[in-house]
Amino acid sequence: MVIASAPGKVILFGEHAVVYGKPAIAAAITKRIYVKSRRIDSGIQIFSEDKTESSIEYVKHAIELVIGTKRMKKQGIDVTIDSELPVGGGLGSSAALSVATIKSVSTLLGVDLGKEEIARLGREVESKVQGASSGIDPFVSTYGGAIYYRDGRFDRQQINPLSIVIGYTGSPSSTKNMISNVSHLREKYPKIIDHIFDVIGDISERAKIILDASNRRFETRKSKICDESGDLNENELGDLMNLNNGLLEALGVSSFSLSNLVNASLLAGALGAKITGAGGGGCIFALSSGREKEVSTAIKMAGGVPIPVEISFDGVRLEPNSRKNII
Numbered sequence: 068m069v070i071a072s073a074p075g076k077v078i079l080f081g082e083h084a085v086v087y088g089k090p091a092i093a094a095a096i097t098k099r100i101y102v103k104s105r106r107i108d109s110g111i112q113i114f115s116e117d118k119t120e121s122s123i124e125y126v127k128h129a130i131e132l133v134i135g136t137k138r139m140k141k142q143g144i145d146v147t148i149d150s151e152l153p154v155g156g157g158l159g160s161s162a163a164l165s166v167a168t169i170k171s172v173s174t175l176l177g178v179d180l181g182k183e184e185i186a187r188l189g190r191e192v193e194s195k196v197q198g199a200s201s202g203i204d205p206f207v208s209t210y211g212g213a214i215y216y217r218d219g220r221f222d223r224q225q226i227n228p229l230s231i232v233i234g235y236t237g238s239p240s241s242t243k244n245m246i247s248n249v250s251h252l253r254e255k256y257p258k259i260i261d262h263i264f265d266v267i268g269d270i271s272e273r274a275k276i277i278l279d280a281s282n283r284r285f286e287t288r289k290s291k292i293c294d295e296s297g298d299l300n301e302n303e304l305g306d307l308m309n310l311n312n313g314l315l316e317a318l319g320v321s322s323f324s325l326s327n328l329v330n331a332s333l334l335a336g337a338l339g340a341k342i343t344g345a346g347g348g349g350c351i352f353a354l355s356s357g358r359e360k361e362v363s364t365a366i367k368m369a370g371g372v373p374i375p376v377e378i379s380f381d382g383v384r385l386e387p388n389s390r391k392n393i394i
Contacts, residue, residue, distance in 0.1 A: 068105040070386040071170035074098065074379040075152040076159040076207040077231070077343040077352050080311055081271040083249050083318055085201070085216065087261070089268030092224055092275060093203050094213035095379040096231070098151040100160060101386065102126075102167040104175045107143040115148035121196060122148070125161055128192045129168035136188075137178055144172060153372070155239025157344025162204030165192040170383045185209050185383060197243075211382030215275055226278050226378055229301075232337070232355045233374040234328035234366040240349030245320050248347075252319060263314050270311050277303055305338025305354050312341035312351075320346030328371045329353075335365035350374075 074095040081091025113126050126146055134142060146168065152160040166189045173180045180188070189205025206221050207214055213224040253260040281300040312329060315321060325342055332340040332353035340353040355362045355375075363373035 068103060068388060069171045069175045070101060070103045070388060071167045071174065071383060072099040072101045072386050073163040073167040073170070073208040073383040074159075074211060074381065075100070075163050076204060077233070077350075078157075078203075079213070079343075080274045080307065081216075081267060082342070082344060082346075083246070083315065083320065084264040084267035084271075085203075086246060086249075087253075087264050088218055089264050090215060090217040090271040090275070091203065092213060092215055092271055092278070093207050094224075094226060094229075095207050095211045095382065096158070096233070096376040097379045098158070098374065098376055099379075100152060100163040100167050101149040102164070102171045103147040103149075104168070104171040105145050106175065107145045109141075109143040111143075112145045113148070114146070115150070117148075117150060117154050119154060121161070122154070122164060124196045125165050125192055126168050128195045129165050129188070130172050132188045132191060133169055133173045133176065133178055133180075136173075136180070136184075137176075139176065142176060144175070146172075153235050153239075153350075155241075155349065156235050157240045157242075157346075157349030158233070159204040159208055161196070162189055162193060163208045165189045166205055166208040166383050170385065174385060182209050182382065207382075209382045212380050213278070213378065224275065224278060227281055229378050230355050230357070230359055231376050231378075232332070232353045232359055232362045232366065233343075233376055234332065234351045234353065234369075234371040235374060236322070236324040236328065236348055236350065236371055238322075238324065238348035240345050240347050242345040245345035245347045249318050249320065260318070263317055267311060267314050270307050270314075274304060274307050277307075301338055301354065301356050305356075308339030308341045308354060309333075312339075315342050315346060322347055324348070324370065325351055327369045328366055331365040331369035331371075332362050335361040337362050 193200035337353035
């Protein structure tokens with residue numbers, strides 16, 4: 068029996084514009100999916116309280132790809148899934164499931180896979196199930212930390228610990244539908260929408276500069292320049308989040324529930340708040356900066372589910388065989 072886990076993720080900046088060649092920044096979070104695998108006589112058995120048809124497909128394709136790396140004969144494998152991520156919440160649950168399954172099953176079968184290969188196979192699983200994949204989610208879930216992505220290239224992004232509260236609307240998000248809606252809007256108003264994408268790209272670039280500078284100060288233990296609200300860089304990150312969210316609203320990917328959660332978070336003292344992922348449903352996240360309790364309460368009062376998290380610097384990993392609720 069082998070247990071592996073992989074983290075979910077948030078898109079900090081750049082969703083939708085990234086589809087059109089602009090940069091994006093994503094980061095792993097401290098909510099994970101756990102996958103336990105064990106050998107059985109034959110077939111593939113999958114158990115999960117939140118099992119869906121798509122989750123079954125992700126697990127089956129992940130197992131098939133692992134077996135295919137060594138051209139092994141079919142194996143009997145039982146898989147149990149325990150998720151801390153809401154299904155369809157835009158937090159990379161599909162990628163985390165794929166990556167954790169690949170790690171668990173490959174270890175069970177004695178197949179030695181490095182992180183680069185796990186990320187590649189995770190992207191292949193997503194492509195098989197979804198029809199296409201940028202690779203952002205499986206890369207972040209495999210390596211942890213943050214990444215800067217542009218035009219198919221992944222660069223590790225230095226980032227300091229951040230306190231974040233995610234707000235889940237309770238409604239799943241459809242990436243396919245939202246991307247299609249934005250595409251149709253761009254066909255109708257190409258010059259205007261392309262300009263919006265350009266500005267979102269500029270926001271992502273500015274955010275990268277802030278994160279890089281903040282990390283350098285953090286590493287050298289230099290004193291930070293602060294105002295009454297806290298660290299100046301966190302304030303600017305919050306400003307950029309708000310600007311990015313306004314542009315996502317302009318693209319039509321928000322909803323009444325998402326807007327409510329964003330506004331409630333800001334009124335409770337968050338430095339910034341925005342949609343994360345495709346929009347339409349799913350989640351927002353707020354940069355809470357010491358006001359996690361107040362922001363969580365505001366999100367709950369606005370009808371959402373608050374999920375306090377931090378940036379996870381651990382990617383996919385093996386777990387000790389002691390997680391009672393899935394053994």
